[in-house]
Amino acid sequence: MALLEVDNLAKQFKVAGGVVNAVRDVSFTVDEGQTLSLVGESGCGKSTTGRALLGIPDPDSGSIRLDGVDLTSAPPRDAAEARRKAQMIFQDARSSLNPRRRVKELVAEGLVISGVSREAARQRVDEVLRAVGLDPAQVADRRAAEFSGGQCQRIAIARAMVMRPSILVCDEPVASLDVSVQAQVVHLLEDMRREYGLALVFISHDLAVVRSISDRVAVMYLGRVVEIGEVGRIFSSPGHPYTRALLDSIPMPDPRQPSRGAALGGELPSPMNPPSGCAFRTRCPMARQRCADETPQLRTLGDGQQVACHFALEGPES
Amino acid sequence: MTAVAEVPAAPETERSRPSPRPHRGRLAYRLALGWIVLLAVLAATAGLIAPFDPTAPAGPARLAPFSDAGHLLGTDSIGRDVLSRLLYGIRISVAVGVGATLIAVTAGVLVGLLAAYYRGWVAAAVNVGTDTVLSFPPLLVLLALAAVLNPGVPALILSLGLLFTPPFARLTRSAALSQMELDYIAAARSLGAGAGRIIFFELLPNSIRPVISYSVVVVALVIVIEGSLSFLGVGIPPPAPSWGSMIASAKDHIALAPYLMAPPALMLVLTVLAFNTAGDHLRNRFSGSAQ
Amino acid sequence: GTSEGPPPGSGGEARIVLGVDAVRGLDPAHLFNLTPSGDANRMAAIYGLLFWVDSATGEVHPQLGKSLTSNEAGDEWLMTLREDVEFTDGTPLNAEAVKFNYDRIKDPDTASPLADMLDGATVSTDGEYRVKLSLDEPNLAFDTIIATSLAFIASPTAIRNDPDFANNPVGAGPFKLDEWIRDYRMTLVRNKDYFRTDRPYLDQVTYLTLRDPLQRSNMVATGQADAAVPGSELSFIDVAESDGMRVASAGTGGGVMLMLNTAQAPFDDLRARRAIQLAINTDDMASVIDPGSSAPSSLYGPDSRYYTEGTLTAGDREQAENLFDELAEEDGPVTFTVSVPSSGLFVRSAEYLQSRLGEFDGVRVEIEILDNASLDQKVFSERDFQLSVQIVHVSNPEPNLAKLLATDGQTNYMGYSNPEVDQALEDGRTATSDDERLRAYNTVEELVAEEVPVLPVRQQMPYTIHSPDLEGLVLQGDGSLLYDRLQVSR
Amino acid sequence: MTTDALLDVRDARCVIPTPKGDIVALGGVDLPLAGGEVLGLVGESGSGKSTLAKFVIGAPPPGARTSGRTTVKGVDLAEQSPERARELRGRHIGTVFQDPMMALNPVVPIGRQISEAPRFLLGMSARERRDLAVELLTLVGIPEPERRLKHYPHQFSGGMRQRVTIAMALACSPDILIADEATTALDVTVQRQILDLLADLVEQRSLAMVLVSHDLSVIAGRTHTTAVMYAGRIVEYGPTARVFAAPRHPYTRALLEAIPRLDADERSRMVAIPRAPPDLAALDQGCSFAPRCALATDACRDAFPEPRGGDTHWARCIHTGEQAE
Amino acid sequence: MTPFLTSLTRQLAHLVAVLLLVTMAGTALISLMPSEPAIAILGPTATDEQIAEFNAEHGYDQPLPVQYVQWLGGALTGDLGNSIHSGEPVVDTLLDRLPVTLQLTVLALLLSLAVAVPLAFAAASRENTVLDRVLSRTASGVLSIPIFVLGVLLVYVFAVTSGLFPVAGWAPMSAGLGENLRYVALPVLALALAEFPAFYRLLRSDVISTLNTDFIRTATVRGLPRWYIMLRHVLRPSSLPLITVAAVTFGRLLAGSVVVESLFGLPGLGNLALQSVPSQDIPMIQGIVVLVAITYVLINTAVDRSYSILDPRMRA
């Protein structure tokens, strides 16, 4: 049985002038110790999916089973108990730390809430701070506002790890960091995973980072998963035209590297009135009438790779 | 009645301005702070340093001009020493200013936080409540409450506190609402924190800054309003020497002894100026470093 | 003021600033704000007066009426009217009209505060222009009562026909209402049919209202108004004179008085009242509460027939201290509350009492400032107070002094009852000779000085500030003007 | 040096006072730009790239003390009156900023925002301006430009907004385009569109361009010359191909290694530069990269190295030429 | 339902709730006051029967909720009852007084804005220069002078000593505009002086922060003239908070520029309140409460709507 099973997750937001379908019909599973990455462009619903796993806020529909407990239908007490096994690192680490509180309080908060004694909590806080590469003696009494982005990221990781979760949702943990420190954080996450057998849901738009860290990848577009599969398969033989365009758009740090493939045309559609049928069809080089009429469902291509495209694997020329 | 509630604009709309001119207004702020501290000291020691009893006539001198017969600031129409009344007046004016503000801040912050946290009908109810208070003619509230509670310092503090609750509620709510968007609230929730914990440990400390700087300004506002009420004859009953009532009674004698108005008016203006300056400074400092 | 001045000028307008608007209308049966700064002036201009009392001397003179005489005993009064007076609606002001007005006041349905004045009086006509008033109890001063309280007569036709009569008053006075915009101004125009063809001199009288007394005086000083009644403070007189304005005034009796509630502790004890009297130096108090004024030396005005210098007892601190000590020993410190309205003079009086009496051991004074409604209720209606401060005009002992001191007196808020005083008042009313009357009223004065139900602390002097252009100001009654004598020289 | 350059910045210095001390955001930067040249400016966050761009366009951070001279088309701006200098810059330099939402006034229709500069700098009539705006919007690829003129910035998607700001920058037909992180706020697919657009424009209108980015990959395929900034100074400068192929400064090298590469082996370990970037308020006189540099010697800490290696490709490192192996 | 309708119904519900609460609280507050209207009207000589009759006639013998419901019934048909003092319909009196207060308020607001806006722009665009400091200190100084001191000073300077303006009083428009303006000048000046510092300070800081936005920097960099930037780019985005505060101030002044009205003897709502409350004119007090509340709520609604005019982002 998978550690995390997500089925038909959906979430809407009411905004001025309408409703945004931030997540529609998203399903995936994550096994123990495994890393699943969610990739896709800004606003495609990655964060919403990740946060729904933790119930902030709860999804509108769909089920989330963590370690066999259905978080959406279990009695609140059991759900809360089960939820402790899942922790999150937020997209903007700095804003996820209360700037007015000391690091030791921040990290200990989860423990205090779950009733761990002050003494025991302090020990564990020191331990975990050391584990993320911070010196408790130096940082414990300072406030979050005094730290750099990378350090804040570490504090956030410490706060999550102190709860000894079995799954960690990381929402763009390196996006706001300089390249020179990105690696430090990624290394830290990998170390944690190895050491504690942690499963990761890793959200990112940076495919290069995703490639180096994940086991499986789910590509999202306008609230839906359009492709999911083994990281190697996806990168070497992307099934969805969007995945392909994404991979082609990533600039190479090499002046001699020729640009690959044609650039996508068109603008990102507004999530408030997404195109009918396949949401990608407005920018898709191979869109046809069928794409407008019919929403493609995920179908398996082989080797666990699933794609939601009527014409997966066909080249743009065909 | 002058102002109730110049509702401050949403807090910290300014994007992070990394300290344009950090030393701006330092001197004015220090002077203002100095004045406020001086007032506090004078209020505390009024009993020791005031040369005369503020409610008892000091000899036969009446409407004596400055520095006459040992009365540094002269005597009022009843023959009471103006300096002593001024000193004791600090207690009343500042007690009303600070007391009403404390009530307003406490109630306003609590209500504002609840509205920001629960939204939905709680927020709607808070909205209706604050609008109700705001759309009441303030004079009526003051007069009615004074009539019900017997006019005096406590009644005044209570009704001014009530009148100033809505602006604080709104200010707090808008500050807290912008905090609610931030992920540390979500983080606390995902760690299992309950409403009380989030409201008091997370929201409160992060929404309080604009409230603090505004409350300093409100102290000044309340002091002026107390003066206006005494002026209209509906403030604190005599013989309590509030600055407003001193100005009002000086106005009765403006033709005979125009100088009588100067000391309390000056005191009032300086104090209001000091509180305003301090409030401005705090706001600038907070918006400069609030990231 | 001047009574018969230079050759009558004619035309022009007088703008007069008063303190309050005629909020409740101008029905003579419902005289409310009948102070010079309120409705008394408006009434005098619109209704004129049957008879009027000289503010200073207390003498009664006719205006619209012709004569007012009594029989020897003073229980039959005969009022003779002029035959040429008409209301502005054409109704004649005759005996019928007077009877109608008086009967209306007596009618309990009218709920007139003047009903007391006509208690025991039967009104009947005796021919078209004679009114007979038969009194149950003789009263030789009834002419003064008529001149002060029953002098305004309204057109019976208008009262019968116009339910909103109070707002559209019809009188026979020198002026008639032209336009009234509440809280802005009231304009009166000359009554062309006024019985004296050469009067009034003015074409128009405009009343403005302004709460702030100082501002009222400022308006005259800057020429914005021709006359103002600043209020009860006499201190404005000096200011006005030094600013080049004229002042028309009259020294009457009465004045600012402390009212000691004899029905409640501590002032149900004569010693407590005496102690207050002894503790206060009234000269000092007068100059404090109203700089430039002085303490009265008699209940009656300096120009009054009954005036005797120095009847009111002077203070004596030592004795006061002894009395207070004595009282404190029996029942603890003398504790009481001074209940006053919120205007300057009264507040200062309260503060003065508190600060001066506070110097004595065994006295504790609180101050209670009341709005008008609460004052009406607490002090005047329920009489639940210990000490209050009021202004009482006494240009003549009747009717005001009698109302104040008689056991059932209308304004006897002190609950004071002394058969001797009642008797003396009665004697004064029925006295047939001046000497007798003088003796009676001096007895009253002595008893008041001895028993202290009230303590006069400041003399009374109704006055009107006016510009030098305005002439012919004669103060009548409590201090309002005689409008058919006003003239402007411009 | 001669000033045949289109844009020439000499010894640009910028000190920003803050409560925590003075920040030396620019420590003496020279930057020549020839006509038609595309220059890439890279460096970590806080290295002073934006400050340099702002210096060039004459809008240093508020309260900053600046010195140095800027020459545009042979005219020394320091010798002009401030108004004239602003006009000259507005006329010759177009600017595109990182966040289009921040650069566009939210309450002014975009048509007006595009056409207002030509009104004052070129004296165009209302008609001409309208036509120009339509033409520019078409040029940057916005469909139905006439209809769009009256729309407000929030009615456009992120990519379109950035196109609008590019149209704005082109309104006075400038010779130089400065693009400060012009694509950072956008998604990769849109980023690519915009970069392609900029490249086309540079070509068509023979513009010179300064492309500022923290991302070496963005610079790599799009520029002729690359300047690498570190702590307020340019530490390496040279033809893009050479800088990427044979970096001379250890920082450039470290940066190149730290980039996660899509073409690397699956699950390869990413490389980090040890220790944190320097505190600009507390720089000493030595090489500011020395604390993080594996090659650092005592000599590095004595003085900031002068450029070494010749005019076309130089680096400010005394170890230039030494290999890190 | 369209979003527009939804927001409208929500606003209406809010409006109704506020009005109900305000009037209820008003009724309750008045009834809590210890003095009785009957005595205030009939005078202290009134007998118990007269008082009882009065109370029965006006319904004051009914329980409070009944009184309220009866009053509300009248109010809904536009009948606020008659003043128990003057006997005039409350609605008429209010409509008489409203124009005075309205004119005073509007003129004062316009004047203070006319002073505050240019000064704020001048100070903001020269932030921290001598000019800015002098202006800002002056504004803080004026802000600290209570209006009752200000009013008395103005009267002395402009009326008593110089005779430039009338000391007090009022002339309606019908007396001629010139005359009307002469009378209203000093009260307006007093109010405007008292209110302008708040506007000035707010706008100054908003303009400064707008000037610090990237879009203004971009506009500057593009070589646009200063005046144009101020007019086209700074004014509108900076004016939102100003509008809010101006509107709130407007509501507040309507509710009671009591001090000014009483000092200058203007026949406005403030003076009316000052007379009615202590003398227990219950229908009049209730009328004032309703009028003030309605104005307040309407102004707030108008401000909400004006946001969407000024800021296109708020248009749905």
Ligand SMILES: Nc1ncnc2c1ncn2[C@@H]1O[C@H](COP(=O)(O)OP(=O)(O)OP(=O)(O)O)[C@@H](O)[C@H]1O
């Ligand atoms: N609290 C919210 N209220 C309203 N709309 C929201 C909210 N949170 C997210 N959305 C909308 O839902 C959609 C998905 O947002 P989400 O944050 O999940 O995207 P994302 O993939 O994480 O994007 P990014 O890469 O920018 O973080 C977006 O259109 C966003 O505007």
Ligand SMILES: Nc1ncnc2c1ncn2[C@@H]1O[C@H](COP(=O)(O)OP(=O)(O)OP(=O)(O)O)[C@@H](O)[C@H]1O
């Ligand atoms: N207005 C300012 N006030 C104070 N410090 C500033 C200001 N603007 C920039 N700085 C500081 O100057 C230094 C250089 O900043 P700059 O914005 O030029 O860096 P950058 O290279 O553009 O970084 P990024 O990649 O994050 O945009 C930084 O340390 C920054 O903190």
Ligand SMILES: [Mg+2]
């Ligand atoms: Mg996200």
Ligand SMILES: [Mg+2]
């Ligand atoms: Mg930058």
Ligand code: NI
């Ligand atoms: Ni990136």
